[in-house]
Amino acid sequence: MNTANLSTxxxxxxxxxxxGLRTVEGLHGRDGVNLRPVVRSATSLAVLARRRLDWRIADPRDLPAxxxxLRGCPVCLHAALGDPVQIERMATIAYRACAAAGVRRLVWLSSASVHGQNPPPGTDESTPLHESHPLAYNNAKVRAERRLEQLARDGRVEVVRLRPGVVFGPRSRWxxxxxxxxxxxxxxxxxRGRGVCNSIHVDNLVHALRLAATVPAAAGEAFLVGDAETVAWRDFLLPIALHLGLDETAFAEPPPAPLVAERTPPLAALTRTRLYQRLGDAVPDRAKRLVKGLASAWPAPAPARDAWVLPRAPAGRLTLEQTLLQGCAWKLPHAKAARLLGYVPPVPFAAGLATSLEWLDFAEGRT
Ligand SMILES: NC(=O)c1ccc[n+]([C@@H]2O[C@H](COP(=O)([O-])OP(=O)(O)OC[C@H]3O[C@@H](n4cnc5c(N)ncnc54)[C@H](OP(=O)(O)O)[C@@H]3O)[C@@H](O)[C@H]2O)c1
Incomplete structure (x- = not known):
């Protein structure tokens, strides 16, 4: 652990x-608040360790660690990602760890995809959520939110859920x-990219995270957050092509992907049953660690993909996610965030895209 002298x-x-990284960069040292990065391994500190930060190493799935x-922090911002099963589990563990450590407020990064990538016109935070999305990620995010709402009924930790759409900016995979x-x-x-891209520049999201952490009226609420502008996918994708010296002809018009739901592996489905979760809650952590230790002595199967990542499109085809996203006809509103949080996105879309492309040049060694 680094030993920087900290206040809040x-x-x-x-x-x-x-x-998470942009949040640390954007908020550390502002308004007398210092940011404590919590990462799962020393290798995750590669960029963070360049600064004098009071970092800790703890896996977001390890409750005692x-x-x-989290001890001594009144606020916890959760920006970790796992596979769909881990997303749900991380919500439970985050809440319990916050409660045990005396954290007052947990700000949970959910996603606009709890409403689907192509939400019906009129969708806002009052629209009921469901778990029948074709993408497992969406359903996991819904379950995680529900779990947090359920846990927060004990009143030990205030939970605020933020639902950003397509978060872009420097270092973004988008x-x-x-x-x-x-x-x-x-x-x-x-x-031709006419669908609505529910974008949010990462610095606008960091701004929303700060408000979610501090505005008293946010407690217990969920907020959609986005850029001020209504952005079409061509507004996002075409400038990237032009920046690379290409034009509109660089985009093919493949047929949309068939609307087939992702399959949930049987073991993942088992972990979602009430019985499994009750058993998990009843078994003491020490016993769980012992079982895990014994299990790890067995030859391991090939590692599963760790966190959810944007699926790549096969040549000449769109992924299901792209098909849904680009078929979107509804700009998700952030009127609730404006009203309760005072959220006004500080970064205009065009400026945010320009700095993202500057970063791309830097990352690819052109500057
Ligand atoms: N990016 C978007 O467009 C977007 C949109 C809406 C919502 N969100 C939500 O915002 C949050 C952050 O997203 P992001 O884009 O910043 O993700 P990211 O760049 O992939 O970062 C994920 C973080 O989670 C950690 N992590 C990954 N797998 C883990 C595992 N199995 N166990 C423990 N830690 C793990 C990573 O640690 P390592 O560095 O050690 O791998 C990293 O710190 C997520 O909850 C995501 O659902 C993102």
Whole structure:
């Protein structure tokens, strides 16, 4: 542990990720608040360790370690990601660790995809959620939110849920993947990119995170947050192509992906049953660690993909996610965030995209 001398500290779980890192960069030292990055391993500190920060190492799935890492922080911002099963589990563990460590407020990064990538017109935070989305990620995010609402009924921790859409900015995979697809000649869009892209520049999200952490009226609420402008996918994708010296002809018009739901592996489905969760709650942590230790002595199968990542489109096809996203006809409103949090996005879309492309040049060694 680094030993910086701190006043008020907010913990950031998943501080090594795209949003977590930008949150630390944007909020550390502001208004007398210091940020305490909480990461799962020493290798996750590669960028963070360049600054004098009071970081801790704790896996967001390890309740005792996480509890220790959160002690002394009145606020915890959760920006970690796992596979769909881990997303749900992380919500429970985050709440319990916050409660045990005396954290007053947990700000949970949920996602606009709890409403689907192509939400019906009129959707806002009052629209009931469901768990029948074709993408497992969406359903996991819904379950995580529900679990947090349920846990927060004991009143030990205030929970605020933020639902951003497409979060872009420097270091964003939305930028690097689009550039890679364009260069590889496999970029595609639907209806010439006329669908609505519910974008939010990462610095606008960091601003919303700060408000969610501090505004008393936010307690217990969920907020959609986005950019001020209504952005079409072509407003997002075409400037990337032009920046690379390409034009509109770089985008193919592949047929939309068939609307087939992702399959849930049987073991993941088992972990979601009430009986399994009750058993999990009843078994003491020490016993769980013992079982895990014994299990790890067996030869391991090939590791599963760790966190949810944007699926890449096969050449000449759109992924299901792209099909849904680009078929969107509804700009998700952030009127509730404006009203209760005073949220006004500080970064205009065009300026945010320009700095993202500047970063791309830097990352690819062109500046
Ligand atoms: N990016 C978007 O467009 C977007 C949109 C809506 C919502 N969100 C939500 O915002 C949050 C942050 O997203 P992001 O884009 O910043 O993700 P990211 O860049 O992939 O970062 C994920 C973070 O979670 C950690 N992590 C990944 N797998 C883990 C595991 N199995 N166990 C423990 N830690 C793990 C990573 O640690 P390592 O560095 O050690 O790998 C990293 O710190 C997520 O909850 C995501 O659902 C993102």
């Amino acid at each position: 500290s907010w913990a950031v779980i998943g501080a090594s990720g795209f949003i 996480l509890t220790e890492a 930028i690097t993947d689009a550039a890679a697809d364009l260069r590889a000649g496999r970029a595609g869009w639907l209806g």
